[in-house]
Amino acid sequence: MASDIIHSNAAASRPLRFGIVLLPNFTLTAFSGFVDLLRLASDEGDMSRPVRCSWTIVGESLVPVRASCGIQVTPWTTFDEAASFDYVVVVGGLLHSGPSASKATLQFIRDAAKTSATLVGICTGVFALMRAEVMDGYRICVSWFHYWDFVERFPGVDERNLVADRLFVIDRRRITCSGGRASIDVAAAILLRHVEATIVQKALRIMLVDDAQKGNAPQPHPPGLEPATHPKVRRAILLMEQHIGQPLSLAELARRLDMSVRQLERLFSAQTGKSPHAYGRQIRMRTASWLLTSSDRTVADIATSCGFSDASHLGREFRKEYGESPNAYRVARPQSQSVDLIAT
Template identity: 85%
Template sequence: MLNQSTPPQTESPPRIRFGIVLLPNFTLTAFSGFVDLLRLASDEGDMSRPVRCSWSIVGESLVPVRASCGIQVTPWATFDEAGPFDYVVIVGGLLHSGPSSASDATLKFIRAAAQSPATLVGICTGVFALMRAGVMDGYRLCVSWFHYWDFVERFPQADESKLVADRLFVIDGRRITCSGGRASIDVAAAILLRHVEATIVRKALRILLVDDAQKGHAPQPYPPGLEPATHPKVRRAILLMEQHIGQPLSLVELAHRLDISARQLERLFTTETGKSPHAYGRQIRIRMASWLLTSSDRTVADIATSCGFSDASHLGREFRKEFGESPHAFRTARMQSHAPALEAASEDSE
């Protein structure tokens, strides 16, 4: 007979198991933001015990992995020793400074994880490793706008309709990809909300001085040089314009991707920027063309095609409207104005 004074014992839910792989030159902010939210949500009373979830840093060997800032982190276990995980998290970072690619052993580990019940998570440029491992076919994936063209160049076979560079993160079944930086906290919160009470996650966010987690559809911060827009739909539209400079999206397609009507998008754009979407997109493409004219030796025809103009004549007409001179004259004038400064800098260094 059950003793009425003794409450029935309830079993604690199983811990959520995270395996974290750090790629060479990984971004420390992305890693620390993700794992710190796990730590704070895992226990009560600031004890940092792995009660609700556990995390383990795993690698090809126990050789320390260097972050982009120089700090080194030693894996806790090798891939062969690593136990089963609910989430396998790949944290990337710099692409153009020293070794940054996933090793063959790391790619093998990712492929094995894809065959298990685990969900794969790519943070920052960790999505590049997921692509190299061949485990993203058919899945939508998120990349930072800053690395969008790097991604397209390295993976020309990728389905661009599934490539998202205007949101903080994307959850698509057993694949989660995140733009990196501060968004790693947001994606950690989204994962934890699947398993623990929302009050626990919110408390962890408050301890990190984060008011609230951003949703996956929240826009990434706009690229430098763009006029700020407060409305998230307009900010996402601007990012999509940047992303598709070579093949501009029509107003209807742009509105469809934002899940609003074309008329509503036009109204929002005019209110936020004082320009129509068409005029704003033209300004983005002209600005990119002017930058390419002074920073590269590419032909005007090549630049025109890259920036979404039908040919060199089309670019020339639009350029004269904006700058009052032809692309050739613009390039020559800017090159000549830069030459004295470069000569002076050279003389100072001698």
């Protein structure tokens, strides 16, 4: 798509400039994967000079920022002293441990959004972009693991723009990435718009990465999901998981996967032995059973969360699946014996 193409006038006379902001408890893998691909693609041999691109760690102060694993990285310069950048990359990590992005960090992001820079949110860095209010009207990629955290923290977000079944999304001057190893993929996607493909491919080989994944590649399936070989089936399963409270129609599911309903049904049956409808129902039932044994939420609340019209509807479907009522199922099983979301 034309909107996915990043236009840049970066000339060969100067390196492509990256400013990297590390949030408290950032994920080291996401940071190191991104910056190492820049390093390897920037120079020939083993020199690691910032020839084709340069990178600067920017922070509110020069106080070291602690990664989630405990390693600390010291910013090279402050927001006030930083030069202009072609890309401002915000790397996040843990959501529920310690402070989040500071007011100064959010202001730096807002100021960058007013320039020609492209903003990049990696892992939970996208949460900071949202808090800075620079994502309105853009598609947003989040990890499936943080999908519900995102919806809870930003209830006004248009879920049609929320993508949790792909590795990363490029939408004009905004790039968001699910994190982890995908940070290498998004770095490669950025570099491929500015340098020769052979240079990027060589850097990937040095990192022992066969080839960078495209943004529409599916995120690895969550624990408990039956693995499916075909990426579109895996993406379909992830979409079912992410819309469990308001299940997508088969037509909408097919549309999001860019295929016909008939194609989706045939492919799903070949991969899983079930129809999309049957598989989606299994996801909802397994989730309901898991919530019954791992939480103290009411049956009515669980029914709504899992896409059933009310507690009676869940009760009828539950008896068909498990041969007992939701309350009886809960009483018979201690919370420590929660079941997998999807049967293997």
